[in-house]
Amino acid sequence: MTVISTMFDSSKPVLSAVASIALMRTVTNELIPREVLNFVQSGLHHVFRQFNAQFTIVIEEFQGMTRNQVFEAAEAYLGTKATVSAERVKATKSMEHKKLSFNLDRDEEVSDVFEGVSVKWKLICIQVDSSRVRHFDRGSSPVSEIRSYELTFHKKHKNKIIDSYLPYVMEIAKQIKQGIVTLKIHSNEYNRWCHDPIKFNHPMSFTTLAIDEELQREIKNDLDKFVRAKEFYRRTGKAWKRGYLLYGPPGTGKSSLIAAMANYLNYDIYDLDLTNVGDNKSLKQLILSMSNRSILVIEDIDCSVKLQNREEDEEVVHNGHNNMTLSGLLNAVDGLWSCCGEEHIIVFTTNHKDRLDPALLRPGRMDKQIHLSYCNFSAFKQLVVNYLCITEHELFEKIEVLLGEVQVTPAEIAEVLTKDVDATECLQDLIKFLQAKKMVQEESKREENSKEEQDLGI
Numbered sequence: 001m002t003v004i005s006t007m008f009d010s011s012k013p014v015l016s017a018v019a020s021i022a023l024m025r026t027v028t029n030e031l032i033p034r035e036v037l038n039f040v041q042s043g044l045h046h047v048f049r050q051f052n053a054q055f056t057i058v059i060e061e062f063q064g065m066t067r068n069q070v071f072e073a074a075e076a077y078l079g080t081k082a083t084v085s086a087e088r089v090k091a092t093k094s095m096e097h098k099k100l101s102f103n104l105d106r107d108e109e110v111s112d113v114f115e116g117v118s119v120k121w122k123l124i125c126i127q128v129d130s131s132r133v134r135h136f137d138r139g140s141s142p143v144s145e146i147r148s149y150e151l152t153f154h155k156k157h158k159n160k161i162i163d164s165y166l167p168y169v170m171e172i173a174k175q176i177k178q179g180i181v182t183l184k185i186h187s188n189e190y191n192r193w194c195h196d197p198i199k200f201n202h203p204m205s206f207t208t209l210a211i212d213e214e215l216q217r218e219i220k221n222d223l224d225k226f227v228r229a230k231e232f233y234r235r236t237g238k239a240w241k242r243g244y245l246l247y248g249p250p251g252t253g254k255s256s257l258i259a260a261m262a263n264y265l266n267y268d269i270y271d272l273d274l275t276n277v278g279d280n281k282s283l284k285q286l287i288l289s290m291s292n293r294s295i296l297v298i299e300d301i302d303c304s305v306k307l308q309n310r311e312e313d314e315e316v317v318h319n320g321h322n323n324m325t326l327s328g329l330l331n332a333v334d335g336l337w338s339c340c341g342e343e344h345i346i347v348f349t350t351n352h353k354d355r356l357d358p359a360l361l362r363p364g365r366m367d368k369q370i371h372l373s374y375c376n377f378s379a380f381k382q383l384v385v386n387y388l389c390i391t392e393h394e395l396f397e398k399i400e401v402l403l404g405e406v407q408v409t410p411a412e413i414a415e416v417l418t419k420d421v422d423a424t425e426c427l428q429d430l431i432k433f434l435q436a437k438k439m440v441q442e443e444s445k446r447e448e449n450s451k452e453e454q455d456l457g458i
């Protein structure tokens with residue numbers, strides 16, 4: 001008994017351990033058969049090897065004064081796991097977030113499995129004298145604890161964890177962040193963006209947008225490719241931006257498509273009113289102050305300021321208070337994109353593509369030109385789902401024929417479909433509306449033809 005108490009004498013841990021091992025060896029060598037001893041020893045050896053085979057990555061919250069992005073990502077990612085496997089979590093919700101979020105509490109552990117590999121996360125918090133802490137939390141108040149995550153796993157999976165798991169955590173965190181942050185729409189007040197952007201609550205999405213199915217698929221694929229192409233843009237030295245020109249008659253869904261794009265990508269919108277911009281320098285400032293992952297929208301580019309005629313650029317174009325030029329616009333846009341800012345989409349809209357200066361349409365400037373046209377049957381069916389909640393009706397056949405003969409915008413159809421609560425009555429009204437429109441369009445076509453014939457002297 002005396003020996004055992006010496007063994008655990010904490011003042012002499014090394015000597016005690018050596019003494020106890022020697023004693024145990026003597027005792028066991030005499031009492032336990034050699035084979036059993038070998039077996040036990042190899043088992044213990046295996047256990048120790050297993051124990052030592054753990055590898056730990058420490059992810060500190062701050063790198064100097066800036067917050068470590070890996071820590072932020074881990075925090076968001078583990079928030080989704082915490083309620084499942086931790087025993088104590090913290091719940092938070094701020095004004096700008098839609099949902100509750102959960103975080104690990106101090107010293108809590110969460111396990112995770114990635115492609116068959118088990119890992120363990122632990123939040124370590126060390127209390128420190130706040131006067132000695134050199135970094136600040138987001139609200140700029142001194143923090144009194146240093147936080148870090150420890151990510152532990154078997155050594156043999158080191159490459160997989162570093163090359164695949166951590167990038168996966170970063171990606172998931174990004175998606176989570178997108179899901180909880182509400183979108184904003186910024187508008188310019190003369191030469192600067194308003195301080196208080198408005199919450200962007202437009203319900204339009206690619207599910208409710210009534211455009212041709214094929215076109216919709218094409219646009220979504222294009223956006224997906226753009227978002228995934230960071231590496232491509234970096235490798236090719238191109239700025240990570242994409243320009244869209246949306247053109248078509250009023251009421252065909254250009255603004256609705258912009259809303260659907262913003263909701264799809266979770267990008268803020270910067271709605272730039274060019275008539276409100278003083279000069280080229282202010283325009284450049286406005287574009288430079290946009291945040292990453294956002295859509296710059298310039299609606300009705302053909303009529304917002306007098307930019308159509310490039311020759312006039314040589315002189316300054318005066319539009320009331322506006323001293324802005326087309327070259328100014330193009331330079332601001334290209335200048336920004338070639339040096340700073342990431343994941344920017346710019347959308348110009350117009351009802352009259354033919355009135356635009358070719359410089360605006362040059363390849364590389366507008367990467368994609370999207371024609372939003374009159375309503376076809378596939379777009380009509382989407383509108384009916386939106387407004388009447390039906391997918392089939394006996395009157396559809398008749399409407400399909402009429403839609404092939406009449407130029408009608410989704411906005412016009414939407415208006416008719418909201419007039420009545422009864423689906424059949426709405427569709428009957430729509431048929432009447434389309435028939436009347438058909439007559440008017442045929443009449444004006446006849447007039448046009450006879451005018452042409454007169455001009456040609458037939």
Ligand SMILES: Nc1ncnc2c1ncn2[C@@H]1O[C@H](COP(=O)(O)OP(=O)(O)OP(=O)(O)O)[C@@H](O)[C@H]1O
Nearest residue numbers: 209210211249250251252253254255256410411414
């Ligand atoms: N393709 C569409 N899908 C669903 N709704 C549409 C569509 N097009 C138009 N609408 C309906 O019509 C309204 C007006 O459409 P929107 O403002 O998108 O047209 P626009 O092409 O931007 O017109 P403008 O050229 O006058 O700016 C929308 O609020 C929406 O209710």
Ligand SMILES: [Mg+2]
Nearest residue numbers: 254255256299
């Ligand atoms: Mg519009």
